[in-house]
Amino acid sequence: MLVYRLPGTFDTREAHLDLLWEAGATGLEERAGHIRAYFGARTALPPEIADGDWTEEAEQDWQAEFRRTLRPVRAGRLTIVAPWHAGEAEEGTRPLIIEPGMAFGTGHHATTRMATEALSELDLAGVRVLDVGTGSGVLAIAAALLGAGFALGVDIDPITIPIARENAEINGVAPAQARFEEGTLGLGDLPELEEAPFGVVVANLYAELHDLLAGEYAAHLVPGGPLVLTGILTGKLDLVRAALDREGFTGVTVREDGDWALVTARR
Ligand code: SAM
Incomplete structure (x- = not known):
């Protein structure tokens, strides 16, 4: 990959950006006080932009890099993994295998991890579980x-439903164990x-x-059944607490991870 590094930024060299394009740059990027212009071959440049230097850089295999960095995520009794890390x-x-794709929920977000941990702490044997906003299907699976x-x-x-169904299948979870439907x-x-009503x-x-x-959660839960809510910014916890209080939930617990919170309660 051939890069021409020009000192300055898009702002300070605004007048020169067109000259780079005209010289045949295939892309421009600003990084750490330099403009990086990508070229297919070295070319003569006009004097206004001649103060840079040419470098030949190794090609990045972005796909391989992405696959390498998507590390398995431990979440309670499960480890959420991409298919190529299934072992x-x-x-x-x-292992809970999730194919990274268009739907939210690879386990790399604190909320997904905290919710999986919270489910791990419950005795779910034989219980009916409702997952609202299933995305990749990760929590239902x-x-x-x-x-x-x-x-x-x-x-x-609707885009999430076939993805969630496919993830269930990859995990050997049959439709009788987990179903996915468009709706709310x-x-x-x-x-x-x-x-x-659902047990969880x-x-x-x-x-x-x-x-x-919150009222719908109450209506769909068996009495005493746990409610597990996340996706909550810590600054908005009071809104959720007030809603749970309004609907008669008690025993509220909160855990936090960075800016994100998970709340559990029973009714
Ligand atoms: N459950 C997955 C997880 O924990 O990683 C995905 C959660 S993602 C943050 C939220 C999902 O909720 C999205 O897939 C979005 O389409 C869905 N969603 C948003 N509003 C919704 C609603 N009112 N009812 C049901 N699903 C909703």
Whole structure:
């Protein structure tokens, strides 16, 4: 990869950017006080931009770099791994394989990890679990791998549903153990949601939505069943606390990881 490094920034050399393009640059980038112009071959440059230097840099294999950096994530009794790391689950944990793609939920976000840890701490044997905002399906699949009797993942984004189903299949989780449907709470259009209340409700959304949905969480939970909420910025915890209080939830616990919080409660 041939790079022409020109001292300055896009701002200080604004007048010279066109000259780089005209000289045949295929791309421009600003990095640490230099403009990096990418060229296919060395070329003569006009005097205004002749104060740079040419360097030949090794090609980066971005795909390989991405695959290497996407390390397995330990989360309670599971290790969330990409398919190419399936053999690298931490000792004593089960691999939860997620194909990184278009849907949120590879385990690398603190909220997904905290929610998986919280599910790991529950006795899910035979329990029906509802995952609101399932994304990649990671939390519903986690519940199934942790022994849940049945997990239902719902998401308003239709793109997530086939992805979640495929991730379930990769993990050997059959449709009888985990189902994924487009939809959300409160619309009454998903028969699977209305069949019976759930033993656990987990939702990785955001504080304002938890505030709106808190009554629905209560309506879909068996009495005493745990509610696990994340996607909450720590600065918005009071909004979620107030919503849970309003809907009669008690025993609220909070854990934090950086800017993110996870809240559990029972009703
Ligand atoms: N559950 C995954 C996880 O923990 O990594 C994905 C969580 S991602 C932060 C939030 C997901 O919620 C997105 O896939 C989004 O499409 C979905 N979502 C947003 N609003 C929703 C709503 N009102 N009802 C259901 N799903 C919703």
